[in-house]
Amino acid sequence: MTLFVKICGLRTEQDVDTAVEAGADAVGFVFSDSPRRIDPAAAARLVARVPESVLTVGVFRREPLDHVRSVAAESGIRAVQLHGPEDRGYYADLATGGWTLIRAAAFGDSVPRCGEFGEDMLLLDAPVPGSGIAWDWSRKQVAAGERWLLAGGLTPENVREAVDVTRPWGVDVSSGVEASRGVKNPALITAFVEAARAGAVLG
Numbered sequence: 291m292t293l294f295v296k297i298c299g300l301r302t303e304q305d306v307d308t309a310v311e312a313g314a315d316a317v318g319f320v321f322s323d324s325p326r327r328i329d330p331a332a333a334a335r336l337v338a339r340v341p342e343s344v345l346t347v348g349v350f351r352r353e354p355l356d357h358v359r360s361v362a363a364e365s366g367i368r369a370v371q372l373h374g375p376e377d378r379g380y381y382a383d384l385a386t387g388g389w390t391l392i393r394a395a396a397f398g399d400s401v402p403r404c405g406e407f408g409e410d411m412l413l414l415d416a417p418v419p420g421s422g423i424a425w426d427w428s429r430k431q432v433a434a435g436e437r438w439l440l441a442g443g444l445t446p447e448n449v450r451e452a453v454d455v456t457r458p459w460g461v462d463v464s465s466g467v468e469a470s471r472g473v474k475n476p477a478l479i480t481a482f483v484e485a486a487r488a489g490a491v492l493g
């Protein structure tokens with residue numbers, strides 16, 4: 291099994307082309323308040339460059355359901371990643387649209403299970419998404435074998451150790467492949483994908 295790698299917060303053609311050429315499995319576009327925010331029309335132009343084999347993901351935080359549906363339709367993304375406190379009804383409604391659903395949960399007291407809200411993937415993240423701050427991965431709470439992504443403060447330097455410690459199904463990065471906040475560095479994107487997959491032992 292190959293480690294699933296998602297590169298998040300992309301805003302330019304170069305970002306997207308680099309991630310795809312590096313072998314990323316998914317590319318993310320942030321549609322909520324963030325230095326990485328992109329509007330749906332601009333995202334649609336980038337989504338059109340992405341081959342079918344790579345999942346295009348829209349990232350949302352605390353947005354009304356109608357807004358998520360409308361942005362997802364306009365941009366053409368195939369997956370929706372939710373960082374808010376959405377309930378099961380919200381997920382059930384979105385599931386009717388055919389999008390792959392990714393539920394982001396902050397590392398904390400509860401023990402999340404992938405699928406308990408009807409999601410297809412679980413993303414275990416730092417309390418502040420997109421902050422580049424790592425949490426104590428050795429305390430990860432997801433059962434082995436679940437479709438879960440490790441996120442929060444990953445970099446080309448630490449991703450290998452993080453994968454070895456937590457044995458995730460996949461990894462997700464944003465800040466760790468940036469030259470400055472919101473501006474991706476192509477060389478770091480390539481280095482991250484290579485480092486993530488180098489000698490991976492998955493659980």
Ligand SMILES: O=C(O)c1ccccc1NCC(=O)[C@H](O)[C@H](O)COP(=O)(O)O
Pocket residue numbers: 298299320322323324325326349350351373413415416418419420421422423441442443444462463464465466
């Ligand atoms: O990137 C943001 O600013 C953002 C804003 C609102 C919701 C989610 C956001 N980002 C999600 C991600 O980029 C990743 O899924 C994850 O949080 C990893 O971030 P990082 O620690 O920067 O690698």
